[in-house]
Amino acid sequence: MIRSARWVDRIDLQRFRFWVQLTAFVLLVYGGYLALDLGSQLPIFSCGYNREGRAGVCYLLPLQHQLARPWTQLFSFAGIGLLTGFATFLLWFIVLNKGWCGFICPLGTLQDWLTAIRKRLGIRYSLYGERTFNRLSWVKFVLLALLLLIPLGIGGGFWSHDWGAPFCQICPGRVILPLFTGDPEQLTVDFSSVGTTLLTGGGMFIAGLFIAGSFFKKRFFCFFCPMSALHYLIAKPALLKLKKEGAKCTKCGNCFNVCDMEIRAIADDIERTEIMTDDCTLCLKCVAACPEPGALKVEFARINIFEATEDGFLKRMNQGAPRDGSKP
């Protein structure tokens, strides 16, 4: 194991993650005040409706707008803008893979904070359970398809512009994230047409659901997130990888047990070496909970940066309980 991997193994991954998430949240939600601008192709829900504070914009916003251009434009000059936008998005994404979700996304972080509050209050978590999981895991792909197709339909003249940026209208990011910069503007239902009423009303409802849901269920929303679906479709060239060596896995289920996303395959799949699934957020909790040396590994550009070890496992489990409650 290289030095950095040993270092990662020794640090407290959860604490490390907490600080990375907090820093990223502050930067992305308030960085705009310091004129920080990371562009508008970020692979996370750094919401564009947080106009004052945002330090960069969630790619889904420009993507939906670009796709809604009239088709004549889309298939000529606007197409170039679309392609360069996507290329920038891809470049951002490739670096961290879904690690953007586990470590950077403000909406993901918010869910983890709601979890932390629940923990402090001593309330148990709920689970989707296998049946619900299987029944719902395609939802994010449908949302992704809709958020691509509806704007295309607008550009083709099939629907009115009231349906513009349809996913943003129902996205909890739009309602919630601007609140962090004291902007309650999105906390309303737009009654100007049937379409906007339905969508923004739905948005309010989903924002409420987001808060209640992620209080009881870890990463409640990520399960339905179309950004996560998009990630999965382009994950192949990503640099950060979650690897599994099936022969070393005892199928003990520890990794599944701690996984916020209830990903069963992480424990039960012993064939795949690239074990990041469509729901994964690369939070790396599974690696930290695996007692089998080398069964789970994290690689960056093929360099092993973190892997399951007995010592690391022991340290983390020994620390587990006493700190519960005092931990962020």
Next chain:
Amino acid sequence: MAANPDTPLFNRTRQAREAEVMLNKLIDEFDDNPASMHYFYDLFRRLFIQGEKVAHPPGAQIGITCIQAPEELIRAVGAIPIRLCNGAYHYDQIGADLMPAKSCSLVKATLGRLHDHEQGVPRVGKLEAIINPSTCDQKKKAGVMMEELGYQVHDLEFPNVKESEPARIYWQRTVRELAVTLQRLTGRRVTRKNLNTAMARTRRAQMAFRALHNLRRKAPSLILGKDVFLITNAYFFDDLERWTSAVEALVAELKQRQQNGFNAAQKKAPRILFTGSPPVFPNLKLPLLIEEAGGVVVADETCSANRMLYDLPAVDEWRVNHMIDALADHYLKPCTCPIFTRNDDRRRRLLDLARDFAADGVVYQAFSGCQVYEMEQRSVARTLQEAGIPMLYVETDYSPDDMGQLSTRIEAFLESIKTRKRQARTQRA
């Protein structure tokens, strides 16, 4: 050591003689036993030959008939788990009166031992209750017989499929109910605090075991398998902290041995992976025969050793409910017991151990009458054969009668391994 005053004639019993013959062989036929092993030699001598009572701090003693009974829960309520699986031929014969003749020696011996409430060896005193996981048919049915012998038996409903989610949920419910039963028995609640302490205690023991296990990877070997089986057998009834400290001391000694370039086995000793029905003292005849014949048992896949102590549970949120669920998963998911419908995990585990410990061959013990191990023989043999690992299948029981015949077979097996290795070497050269 002074004889125990309350059982003056104890060491004349057949049980004690049987234990003595085995223990003497385990100790005397080998030079260079690690000094730290004397704790265990002494423990077995006192308990099995001199009939001493196992020393434990005060607390209800709860018998368990299988590794599937979550010991952390028992310890959390201040009780002491005592694994009852017995290895004595003497008790096997007594148990034969209670079970059909063709039953498994281990189940018969366990019943035979329980038949003698007071003096049954190892002597542990009153058992408050027995937790009997519903694993194989014989253990399942033995529960009622234990009840007839006057014990309070709690059947722990164990699924016989482990892959499915309904089985997992069912088992989690079983384990939660066990927590309630234990609370009723002892009058103490399972709390986050006491369960956490109990889990930490068991974890320390498991890490000591893992350290020992990892040292067995080394070639030349630092310790013989017969000693490791004694150690893990002691875990059945010994005081947890005493056991753990003794293992930690042994691990330190073995590390020293490693530095000195010590070899516990003969040069070029075939390295054997042991699987199948569990060796339990005094029935350590198969590991003993292997090592008498010049082999060395480097690893095992049995519920009296590796399977009992190896796997470690993980908890995400340390609340009592989640801790209990995590424990339940830990006792079900990685288990390679043959009572399950499928045995893919067992075969994968064997391949992994064989590779990891550079095993030259596998010895598969099946107690006659243990149908599940007998039935898995073919699939395991096929898997190993495909991987080019020779396997010796031995069907046996607790009777010492077949030792001569077994030793011939084992010698032949080890000889064939050596020939293979020699041929491989000359081919390479």
